[in-house]
Amino acid sequence: MVEINPFVILFAAIFTNNILLSNYLGMCSFLAVSREVKASYGLGFAVIFVMTATTALNWLVYFYMLVPAGLEHFWYIIFIVVIAAFVQLVEILIEKISPVLYINLGIFLPLITVNCAIMGASLFMIIRGYDFLQSVAYGFGAGVGWALAIVAMAGIRQRIARSNVPAPLAGAGIALIIAGIMSLAFMGFSGMIQVQ
Amino acid sequence: MIEVFISMGVIGGIGAILAVVLELADRYIANYGECAVDINDGTRTLTVEGGGSLLGSLVAEGIFIPSACGGRGSCGYCKVKIAEGGGPVLPTETSWLTPQEQKNNMRLSCQVKIREDLKIHIPPELFLIKEYRGRVTRITTLTHDIKEVRIKLLEPEAIEFQTGQYMQLTVPEYGDVEESVYRAYSLSSPSFEKDEVEFIIRLVPEGICTTWVHQFLKESDEVTVNGPHGEFFLRDSDKPVIMIAGGSGLAPFKGMLRDLARQHSTRKVTFFFGAVSQRDLYHRELMAELEKELPNFKFVPALSKPAEEDRWQGETGLITDVVGRLGEDIAGSQAYLCGSPGMIDACIAVLTKNGMPQAEIFYDKFS
The missing domain is CATH 3.10.20.30 (Beta-grasp domain)
Structure with a gap:
């Protein structure tokens, strides 16, 4: 296990190693749902919640089930299955408990099952050798970072919708260019702390 | 060898545990009884x-x-x-x-x-709204993109409605459409025809129901409709009536005018019908007949972009311009509008500007 304060990992995951802007993970939903700030908040919160919970769950599954049985090489398959099952379970629960929350958050959940940022966070925590607390901090931070990026993107795209974009770049084209520029801007943070 | 079984057991076990949890959740949490x-x-x-x-x-x-x-x-x-x-x-x-x-x-x-x-x-x-099973008796091509469909009711055999209301047509699964849907269409038949219903349906590009009607539906096919729905019908009054329609919006007015003709009504009715060019006009013979039967009825077709070969002598311009030219003469009339939301909103603006109270304007918006 590596000796890094979980708070440092949390901070790094939000800013210096933003999973979306430095690893470019979770692009599909990032481009699809960033047209409106309101919807991007919904998806952002859903990602924060699911990422935090699945990194914790996957950490437990990995170290208490896969490692003792010597089956670490199955981690990809198991992580995907755990994420899918967890998201499904949460969807059923939210639908039962709160229809309002379901409409605001629940409709994004199926989108999250196949969001590669969720899978990426689980894989990174194992590769980087985080312990349980560090993993949860990392999952939460990566979620917050992802949400931050998509809300910022939605804000920019709402303004772009009212401006004159050259026709060949309209839509996904300009969005990808903006994502690139945002990613350059976030690289400015990387001088603050270096965490791998 | 033993490792293979262990890995199969563990991986299968994890999968099974998750499946059981989900199944239990589905059975107990998502079960509302x-x-x-x-x-x-x-x-x-x-x-x-x-x-x-x-x-x-x-x-x-x-x-x-x-x-x-x-x-x-x-x-x-x-x-x-x-x-x-x-x-x-x-x-x-x-x-x-x-x-x-x-x-x-x-x-x-x-x-x-x-x-x-x-x-x-x-x-x-x-509670009066029912589902009717019917058989298509006739499909008439009215223009390049508008068809008229007549349906004989089989079960129940007769319908009570007010002329101008709409019904919903059930579209079965066909082609790439994997789910049955239903769409609303105005009845173009008058309420005295109780054993048959008629719709005028315009082809909407990529529209699920209109594509089905235009390309798949054949005479003698069985269909399901439900209704009647809606609040669009001619109000009892002596006030002159202004009818405004575009495209397939002619449907409810066809029924209303046939109703009036049967009652030998002397009410003053002017029907403005907007189309792009001559090829979008239809039912002109019917309107000419109705003009003979109804002493105070006038049909005013208007083309927004008549083609050169049309040699169009009638009104030109958008239907809002044509109605606008009537000026404030319309203030004491009642208006009935049927067509696209854009056309209806624009017409309401023109009518109210010329002094017609909002309460005298009735409309059926296609959405």
Whole structure:
């Protein structure tokens, strides 16, 4: 296990190693749902919640089930299955408990099952050798970072919708260019702390 | 060898545990049991499987709440009053409900899921709405993109409605369309024809129902329709009538005019029909006949872009311009509009500007 304060990992995951802007993970939903700030908040919160919970769950599954049985090489398959099952379970629960929350958050959940940022966070925590607390901090931070990026993107795209974009770049084209520029801007943070 | 079995066991075990958890959740958490839906203080009580939408469950029980969009929450027609149960108003409904309606517990029934016993109130005339099985007797091509479909009712054999109302046509699964849907169309037949109904349907590019009608539906096919729905019908009054329609919006007026002709009405009626060019005009012979039968009826077709070969002598310009030219003579008339939302909103603006009170304007918007 590596000796890094979980708070440092949390901070790094939000800013210096933003999973979306430095690893470019979770692009599909990032481009699809960033047209409106309101919807991007919904998806952002859903990602924060699911990422935090699945990194914790996957950490437990990995170290208490896969490692003792010597089956670490199955981690990809198991992580995907755990994420899918967890998201499904949460969807059923939210639908039962709160229809309002379901409409605001629940409709994004199926989108999250196949969001590669969720899978990426689980894989990174194992590769980087985080312990349980560090993993949860990392999952939460990566979620917050992802949400931050998509809300910022939605804000920019709402303004772009009212401006004159050259026709060949309209839509996904300009969005990808903006994502690139945002990613350059976030690289400015990387001088603050270096965490791998 | 033993490792293979261990890995299969562990991986299978993890999968199985998750599957069991989900199955249990589905059985115990997502199970809402049977719920009782009480309609109009005990007039009818339904027992339905919980978990489905209120609109879908009511339709399945033969109570046809009006809905033009088929439950997607985009038309705002399926309002019902929910006196008990139903949970909080959802964000998907708020844009369709006025604050007053929200206070009165009005909800969009397509968005309300049945999770508990409900007490609801619906207008009693909705019980009159029935589902009819019919057979297509005639499909007439009116223009390059408009067809007229006549349906003989088989079960029940007759319908009571007010001329100008609409019905919903059920589209079965066909081609790439994997789910049966229904869409609303104005009746173009008059209410004295009780054993047949008629619709005028314009082909909408990539429209599920219109494509089916135009390309798949054949004479002698069996179809299902439900209705009647809507509040669009000629009001009793002596005031002169201005009818404005575009495209397939002619449908309700065809029925209304035939109704008036049968009653030998002397009411003053002017029917403005907007089209792009000559090839979009239809039913001109019928209108000429009606002009002979009705002493005070006048049909005014207007083309917005007549083609050169049309040699068009009549009115030109958008229908709003043509109506606008009447000036303030229309102030004492009643107006009936049927067509696209854009056309209707523009016409209402012109009519009210020329002094017609909003209360004398009736319309049927295609959405």
